[in-house]
Amino acid sequence: MTVLPFTRPGIGEAEIEAVREVLESGWITTGPKVQALEQELAEYVGGGVQMRAFNSATSALEAVLLVAGIGPGDEVIVPAISFVATANVVLRVGARPVFVDVDLHTRNLDAESVAAALTASTRAVIPVHFAGLAVDMEPLYRLADKHGLLVLEDAAQAIGTGYRGRKIGASGNPVCFSFHPNKNMTTIEGGAVACNDTAMLARLEQVRFHGIARDSSGHMDVPEWGGKMNLPDVNAAVGLVQLARLDDFNRRRRELVQLYYQHLQESALLVLPVDGDGHSWHMFCVCVDHAELGTTREAIQARFSEQGIAAGIHYPAMHLFSLYRRMGYSEGDFPVAERIGSQTLTLPLFPAMRESDVEHVCDTLNTILTS
Ligand SMILES: Cc1ncc(COP(=O)(O)O)c(C=O)c1O
Known part of the structure; x- marks a missing residue:
């Protein structure tokens, strides 16, 4: 029996040819393909922003926090439901992640929950556009302006997502994307920051590559610490092909999601994800009251497995991992996140899926819910 995975990257001949071209070119690490990818990503999200490529969204998030001067003694508000990188990067720069609960239907945080978690030490908030559905950013930016907070958007799952008529990434504030193989487009591993602050962009370039700065005569200095976070050209070449296919991928995801909505029977035991304008449908996550x-x-x-279907879990509530329990978090802190963490299942969703695959998943879940 072939197994239907919950996701599968859409790699074709064009990606393979693009990699071959770079491998044969003699320049295989960061170079012209990365520059081209940065340029095309910036044009794709619009808003006059610039992009800087990284070897992962995790690196990109960490670099922004560092450059923004977030560190020991600072608090950064994050949703309790996300991939754990969202909170880990805060710890990595020496600051404290402060979790807030999310909405059961969107799985996103909102401005009210952030407002309730503010303290004198709050310096930043990292909203996560969960599964490609935009957080309602306008009230959040208003709140952040009022309190002088950095807003760092974790758009790891949201390349191609729209919000109020423009793309996520176009705001000018730092926004981080992931191109991990599960994402709507991939560079195998990789990420990027969109931003329009030229001083921040220059420092991000330094921090992603050993802290190195060069003057106009090529003289090298290291004015600050930097890591090794650059994206190779081989990866960027894959990304350039994927970016050209992204809108088609996302259109197909949306079609498949409409089929899910049509075929899944309503049940008091099932919570479906909400649709929304601009949703890029990175994942289709449900809650089942087992x-x-x-x-x-x-x-x-x-x-599901008996029927050849692999259902994923995205994600356990972060505050209940031992790392965060050691900071004092425990059961009961964030009831919605805990419900999602214990009940969530990710149903298969990727562009190469057939309509019959969706129907098979729906039939299986409908049977589970009624037997
Ligand atoms: C919400 C979120 N943030 C951050 C990351 C980290 O991305 P990367 O694997 O590119 O470091 C992911 C990856 O799954 C994610 O889903």
Whole structure:
């Protein structure tokens, strides 16, 4: 039986040819392909921003926090539901992640929950556009302006997402994207920061490559610490092809999601994700009330597995990982995130899926919910 994964990157001949071209060119690490990718990504998101490529979104997020001077004694507000990188980068720069609960239907944080978590030490907030659905940014930016906070958008899952008529990334504030293989477009591993602050962009370039700065005569200095966070040209070459296919990928994702909505039967035991203008449908995550069904999530996953379907888990609530429990977090702190963390299942969604695959997943889940 072939297994239907919850995601699969759409790599074709054009990506393979692009990699071959770079490998044969004699220049395989950061170079002209990265520059071209930065240029094309900036044009894609619009708003006159510039892009700087990184070897992951994790590196990009960490670099922005460093450059913004966030460090020991500072608090950074993050949603309790995200991939753990969102909180880990805060710890990495020596600051404290402060979790807030999310909405059950969007899985996003909102300005009210952020306002309630503010203290005299709050310096930044990292909203996550969960599964490609934009956080309502306008109230959040208003709140951040009022309190002088950095807003660092974690758009790891949101390349191609729209918000109020423009693309996520176009705001001019730092916005980080991921091009990990699960994402809507991939560079294998990779990420990027969109931003329009030229001073911040210059420092991001330094921090991503050993802190090195060169003057106009090429003289090298190291004015600050930097890491090794650059993206190779081989990866950028894959990204250039993927970016050209991104809108088609996202259109196909949306079509498949409409089929999910059509075929899944309504049930009090099932919470479906909400649609929204500009949603890029990185994932289709549901909550299944397994306790009410008299079963466990593992047993539900096993039933999917018997039907050749791999259902994923995105994500456990971050505050319940041992690392964050050691900071004082525990069960009961964020009830919605905890419900999502224990009930969530990611149904397969990727552009090469067939309509019959969606119907098979829906039939399987409908049966689970009624037996
Ligand atoms: C919300 C979120 N933030 C950050 C990351 C980290 O991205 P990367 O794997 O490119 O470092 C991911 C990756 O899954 C993510 O989903």
